[in-house]
Amino acid sequence: MGFLDIHTHSIRSSGTDSPLRMAAHARRLGIEIGLCDGPRGDGAGDVACHGTELRPSGSRELKRELMKRNPGFILVRAGSEALNRAAVGDKRVGALVDLGRNRTDAAISPVVARKAAETGVAVEVNLGLLASSRGFSRIRLIRGIKQTLELKRKFGFTIIAATGAQSHLDLRGWDTAAAILRALGFDDAEVDEALRDGPRAVAEGGQG
Amino acid sequence: MRKGMKPSMRPRKRYVAFRVYCDDRIEKEEFIRSLWGEATAFFGEERAAELNLWVMDYHPETGTGFLVCRHDRLEVVRGALGLVGRIGGRRAGIGVLGVSGTVKSLKRKFLNKVEKFKEEKGKIDFEGDAFNLVRSHGEFIDAVPERDELKARLKEQNRRFIGLTRKDIGW
Known part of the structure; x- marks a missing residue:
């Protein structure tokens, strides 16, 4: 079994391709995808799993969002330190995603890292964000990923890699994603966990 | 030598x-x-x-x-x-x-079995939205939406077409 990219969007949420187009392109790349289209994503066939991406502005809004019906696994877009702590402190959340988007911190703090290790909430490395960034913003992202990897080795939480794809153009195959992760300092076991085992655990947690 | x-x-x-x-x-x-x-x-x-x-x-x-x-x-x-x-x-x-x-x-x-792009014309419907066909390649269809919200989304993401498949439009 190969790369499971659990952070992708179709036209039913913020993407620009149909769910079938995303799934067919993923098959050509030899990977599987999970669409984060929320309640509108129900019923879209051909994908490995479905989930919801929550984009709360703060920890209070996150609590309110978690009370609603969120089909499948739940991903939470990272933001302030308080929001990140609230997200990794709740076992309903599968992963904290999009670190470094919208000028937010590209790395998690040691407190968030320790909490994530305790609750089993994963932290995402967004390869799509890395590919679309340039210059200093990419340097900031790389620094954040390296800091998060150091914290993972210290505290033992799970890092997952995903593309945050909004179209088939953003999807990447296993070999390509693994090459980028290795260049960032991941060893072989960490690459396997980030691309295969970690995402599967998040997807299965959401189904349970 | x-x-x-x-x-x-x-x-x-x-x-x-x-x-x-x-x-x-x-x-x-x-x-x-x-x-x-x-x-x-x-x-x-x-x-x-x-x-x-x-x-x-x-x-x-x-x-x-x-x-x-x-x-x-x-x-x-x-x-x-x-x-x-x-x-x-x-x-x-x-x-x-x-x-x-x-x-x-x-x-x-x-490199032997690469599908070439084929120009397409006509209107299609996908999940209640109307689209104008642009091109196809193999099972894939590229189309331009008529709804303004989808047009704005394409512009924001620096794209021109919505990606569909033949199965999506019942071809």
Whole structure:
């Protein structure tokens, strides 16, 4: 079994391709995808799993969002330190995603890292964000990923890699994603966990 | 008479077949500039110089081609290809179709069955929205939406078409 990219969007949420187009392109790349289209994503066939991406502005809004019906696994877009702590402190959340988007911190703090290790909430490395960034913003992202990897080795939480794809153009195959992760300092076991085992655990947690 | 180098003494190479996915036609020069840009920006000039990277063939009408690199630097080349997210300011992605040790087997295995773009015309309906067909390639359909919200989303993401499949529209 190969790369499971659990952070992708179709036209039913913020993407620009149909769910079938995303799934067919993923098959050509030899990977599987999970669409984060929320309640509108129900019923879209051909994908490995479905989930919801929550984009709360703060920890209070996150609590309110978690009370609603969120089909499948739940991903939470990272933001302030308080929001990140609230997200990794709740076992309903599968992963904290999009670190470094919208000028937010590209790395998690040691407190968030320790909490994530305790609750089993994963932290995402967004390869799509890395590919679309340039210059200093990419340097900031790389620094954040390296800091998060150091914290993972210290505290033992799970890092997952995903593309945050909004179209088939953003999807990447296993070999390509693994090459980028290795260049960032991941060893072989960490690459396997980030691309295969970690995402599967998040997807299965959401189904349970 | 001077003899050529023995095959066992020649530097080993890998040939990589790739396909550029983009809503627009991408010319060879634009692709090469983006690939070298990513290789030097992410891995540094010193490591990029070791790649012996050369784009040997590229067809802008299908976006397919192949390049050659040092066999022990294949991973770096894959990484550089994966980091290309924009070409000439347009959103793009590059898929590796396959890797081989010879051009002959690379062409036979990976570059023989590439679908060409076919122009399409007409109106279609997908999940209650109307779209104008633009082109198809294999099972894939590219279309322009009529709804303003979807047009704005495409503009925001630097794209021109909504991606559908034949199955989506019942073809």
